[in-house]
Amino acid sequence: MARFDLAIVRLAAPVVPDDIRRDWRREWEAELAFEHQRGRGAAALAVRALGAVAHACWLRQDRWRWDVLWHDIKYAARTLLKRPSFMIVAVLSLAIGIGANAAIFGAVRAVLLRPLPFPAPDALVAVSTTTLERPDVPGGSSTPPDFTDWRRDLRGFVEMAAVVAGASALTGDGPAEQVPSANVTGGFFGVLGVPALYGRALEPGDDPVGAPDVAVLGHALWQRRYGGRREVVGSTITIDSQPYRVVGVMPAGFAYPLGADLWVPQRFSEEDLRTQRGAQYLDVIARLAPGATVAQARDEMRAYARRLAEQYPRTNHDRTIALHPMREALVGDVRPALLLLLGAVGLVLLIVCVNVANLVLTRALGRRREWAVRTALGAGRARLVRGLLVESGLIAVVGGLAGLVVAMWIARLLAALEGSVDIPLLDQTRVDGPVALFTIAVSGLAAAAFGTLPAWQASKNMDVARGIREEGSATTGDHRRQRLRGALIVAEAALAVVLLVGAGLLMRSFIGLVAVDLGFTRERVQTFNLSLPEPAYPTTAARSAGVETLLSRVRAHPQVEAAGAIFGLPLTNFGYVISMSTLDDRTLDDEESMERSVQVRVVTPEYFRAMGIPIRRGRTFGEEDRLGAPPVVLVNETAAARLWPDQDPLGHSFTIGTRMGQGDTRAGGVVIGVAGDVRDGGPARVVRPTVYLAHAQRPVNFLTIVVKTRTDPGPLVPTLNGIVTALDPNLPIYRVRTMEQLAMDAVAQPRLFLMLLAVFAAAAVMLAAVGIYGVMAHAVSQRTREIGLRLALGAGRGTVLRMVVGQAMTLAVVGLALGMVGAMASGRLMRGLLFGVEPFDLPTFLAAGAAFGGVALVASALPALRASRVDPVEALREP
């Protein structure tokens, strides 16, 4: 029978130190044999034999001379501190490289990796209505009847909820105030799995029309406005002029969607469910049933969508459903940019490692004599190499610690950015356990990268006699070492050029973005939002009159040049696309109707003047375009070209289905003017066909007031607020922004990425320059005698200068060429981030090449100048 126990002992034997291995094996085999004889079972013996493994390991580790290692560390620290300049340069560059890596990793972790702050977040999905043409694009809103059908019929989900994010006015119990809020169906809190801190959250029982009006407060709002008093649960507050009973308070940190601080029920009447199969305004979230996968649920939903399409061909024929894990739906389009940045900082760290390796190597050259002496005195080669590795490790540890500090600093900076840059979860960026662990791993890798090569170099051909003799008198330096350092310089240059080209492409792309004409004037335009609560402004006439009065009072101010209002301000991610039902009195079939869908805006007459949007043809709305008068519309140039190609759009007409206002669900009219195109979605987006309805004819209760001022609008904001309050003290103004700010925010994300990549590229180029300088300076100092000899024999100073610069530039140019190849290879990864620039943009490549060449030239010119100033007499007299 096979003796497993003996096999284990045999396997563990090599671990035991040589001198005691025989005795060790003899003892274990004897004990096991004894037990075997006593009739112990094979399994019990094998278990006991496992102890031999532990024993062997213990004996081995006991041999490690910890005291010797400790001595090495002390020795390394002493040597490093003796010439601190090396240590400082190495630690600083490592701190930058490691710190940047840790911080960007922290951001990646916060945005892409860390679980969402909900229980079992993997089961959370975002459900969106999409078109068959592009079935997987997240973010499409859904309609109430579709949602109600899904929730009733689909089995793959524990719960499903619809959300309409918005803002609500709180009045009565304090100053009027607008808070971010959400209308949610009863399943909302169940889907997210977060219970109320006090009282209860909303429940499916709150869904029916006619159930009591209840509200749930966010923690921040509860603290701020209600002083954290628990008695507020059960009390009645006024939301949008309507009484609501507070039923609960959510725990701190719960602010979904988008910083919401107040939740009220979203209800659908029978009529809504009958008439709104075309009204896409719900965001739907769901929790998968236990064990269900996203793919399964998606298949179930797609099959169901086909059934709905058969049942309601008019509205649903082109629709299908997309299901995305909630995180993906939240952060989808930032992923490539963040990963690109992670790659970029990785390159920076690589350059740092190359640089430090170079420094260590340079130092190693200067220490050959020390090593020769130590070898002569009996130090083993292993000991010397270990000493070098310990030095590298020490540098890495100190560099890693400093890097952690740098990381915390950058992380705080990134986290503070979220308000202005639209990257969800970025504010969660922090240096925590896993990030620290990542830092440790990166530092370890870095140490291995920059420590091993020099140690390996040092361990080779250590010729003691030569080492002792040679110091300071080399004529051409050690060729092989010089070549290795040259290779490092080439690598460094190549990496720096890749980053430089990347930053250059982003810069070109950003300049292109900023130069895009948005279609309106952004200077001196102040905007703020206003919602007229329905109970206080119940009729269309009341709303229209309220807004008109307000605008005329604003206009009366001497600093105001023009004032208008719009439903759907540009650059605010305002969708509202509606399909067309009739065009020039012709009823469109379903396909045509979808094809001709337009973006809808509602404006007052002076909106175009306030925004500086030109009227290309016809006129804007006038006093005569009132409620009751024939309905009229403006269209933008794109809509004009799309709807009536090669014709004069004036006098044509159309209607759209809409759910704005009460009663009549159709809107539209005769085209009286064509307005200039506006890039609603930002500079990188296409202009959508847009129609403008007259506010006097289709008043809405949510508007953005747009005020063009004669001077800087900032100081005017309190005055504007005063005008609103004087009109109605219960009307809060919110989202107070200038168009200038909105235009800046629209490019904030590309600007952030550009800035970060530019900083990384600059750091990379600087490090590469330092590397070139270091190598050339060292080479020159090694060759002082040779250069002196050349000068003495009649070489001109120009020749020496050219020789040194030429050598450096050869390395730089080889690196440059490799870098260009690398940049072309990585350009593919950048395509998605570029706007108006190809990844192989020749001017960018040329500029990056020229910039790097210039820096390399300067870096090599300094040592070259020093070489050309060598005094031949001095140089030759030196021993």
Next chain:
Amino acid sequence: MRRPSITASSVLQALADGAQYGFDVIDRTGLPSGTVYPALSRLERDGYVRSTWEDEDEAHAEGRPARRYYRLTAPGVRALAEATSHYRSLLPALGIKPVRGRT
């Protein structure tokens, strides 16, 4: 020298109680072999235990290989006494009533 750990103390105690071989100690203490052997090696390194090989002929007479046997040294006996009284002094703090030990 540092005071022996509880594990080391129980190994010493087992030897004091008459255990002679590594596997005896394992059986008496109930500790796993992967704990007992390193402890024995460490105690030997620190001078609390000495090991010798059994006479080959004697063992062969019984038809088995020679075993290594361990015994306490004088410092080992002292360390055990010191450790026992120390650990015993901790018992009241743990709410355990001390009993008269065998040493």
